[in-house]
Amino acid sequence: MKxxxxxxxxxxxxxxxxxxxxxxxxxxxxxxxxxxxxxxxPAEIKKKEGEIPTEYKTALIKAGQYLDTVGMSKxxxxxxxxxxxxxxxxxxxxxxxxxxxxxxxQALKKGKDYVKTVAMSxxxxxxxxxxxxxxxxAEADYAVANLDK
Numbered sequence: 001m002k003x004x005x006x007x008x009x010x011x012x013x014x015x016x017x018x019x020x021x022x023x024x025x026x027x028x029x030x031x032x033x034x035x036x037x038x039x040x041x042p043a044e045i046k047k048k049e050g051e052i053p054t055e056y057k058t059a060l061i062k063a064g065q066y067l068d069t070v071g072m073s074k075x076x077x078x079x080x081x082x083x084x085x086x087x088x089x090x091x092x093x094x095x096x097x098x099x100x101x102x103x104x105x106q107a108l109k110k111g112k113d114y115v116k117t118v119a120m121s122x123x124x125x126x127x128x129x130x131x132x133x134x135x136x137x138a139e140a141d142y143a144v145a146n147l148d149k
Contacts, residue, residue, distance in 0.1 A: 052094075059087040059095035067101050071110030074103055075134035104142040107135045111143035122147060 059081055066072055066080060074096050081092035107129055114120045114128055122144045129140035 053091070055088060055091045056094045059085075059091040060098055062087070063095040063099045067099065067106060071106045071108070071113060071133075073106065073110075073129075073133050073135040073139065079134075103135070103139050107133075107139035107143035108146050110135070111140075111147055115147060 062085055063077055063081060066077060072080065077099075078092045078096045081087045081095060082089055087095070110133055111125045111129060114125050120128065125147065126140045126144045129135040129143055130137055135143070
């Protein structure tokens with residue numbers, strides 16, 4: 001019986017010590033986070049010696065993978081990265097702003113895909129590219145003008 005009471009007391013004291021130390025480290029961590037937030041602007045990226053955050057780099061890689069596979073607009077790609085790939089809006093914006101691609105050719109790729117898979121007319125393709133895929137009017141016009149090439 002004494003052993004059970006003794007083990008219970010040890011268990012209780014261990015739990016209390018862990019809880020207290022966890023609270024202390026959380027408070028210290030919170031203070032550090034507050035200092036970081038106060039010292040930086042909301043949308044500013046803290047860079048050490050020009051480093052790009054890992055999330056931004058991986059968003060850029062994922063953007064490239066999408067564009068290699070399917071034609072996407074800048075707006076569509078950004079939305080895909082945020083909503084389905086769960087990148088931060090800032091990382092997605094960085095990716096679409098820094099990906100090396102020709103958005104006209106992306107529109108053409110998507111337009112040709114519509115013609116091939118669902119047999120759309122050029123005008124239907126134009127509407128689909130602008131209204132659904134979120135290409136610009138100029139990109140959609142380029143795609144329609146080059147569907148036969």
